[in-house]
Amino acid sequence: MIDATGTSLFHQTMPFTERLGIEVLEHRPELVRSRLAWDESLCTLGGALHGGVLMSLADATGAVCAFLNLPEGKQATTTVESKTNFLRAVRSGYARASSTPLHAGRSFIVVETLIHDDADKLIAKVTQTQAVL
Incomplete structure (x- = not known):
């Protein structure tokens, strides 16, 4: 459900x-x-969702997770580090991202994002650090 x-x-x-x-x-x-639906316009020549598209999905999802974990009185975050491990391709259906906070401190928030396909296979794992502004 959306x-x-x-x-x-x-x-x-x-x-x-x-x-x-x-x-x-x-x-x-x-x-x-x-989630993000597979679309040919977002793919490489081989029909796989482009890695940059998957990273954008993870970055946006992780950014909102960090925002929801801001310390009281703070208003924003910005990504200062992001590391992605790609494990397999998405060639149809949806890429689904799930972000959870690993650390929510006063200066930095670290978020882990897992991306799965429709078969619930792990596509990518992203760890990002967000600076608290």
Whole structure:
């Protein structure tokens, strides 16, 4: 089920996510979930979703997770480090991202994002550090 409020939050704060067609499934401090449909326009010549598209899905989902875990009185974050391990390709269906906070401190928030396919196979694992602004 689509989380309309979360999807609107993504699209208003990160217009690029609307262009990619990212939909939010759930957003709360402990877990942010989103998905992106396979589309030929987002693929490499081999029909696999481009790695940059998957990284964009993870970065946006992780950014909202970090935002929802901001310390009181803080207003934003920015990605200062991101590491991605690609494990397999997405050639149809959806790429689904799930972000959870690993550390929510005063200066930095570390988020882990797992991307799965429709068969629930792990596609990529992303760890990113967000500076608290």
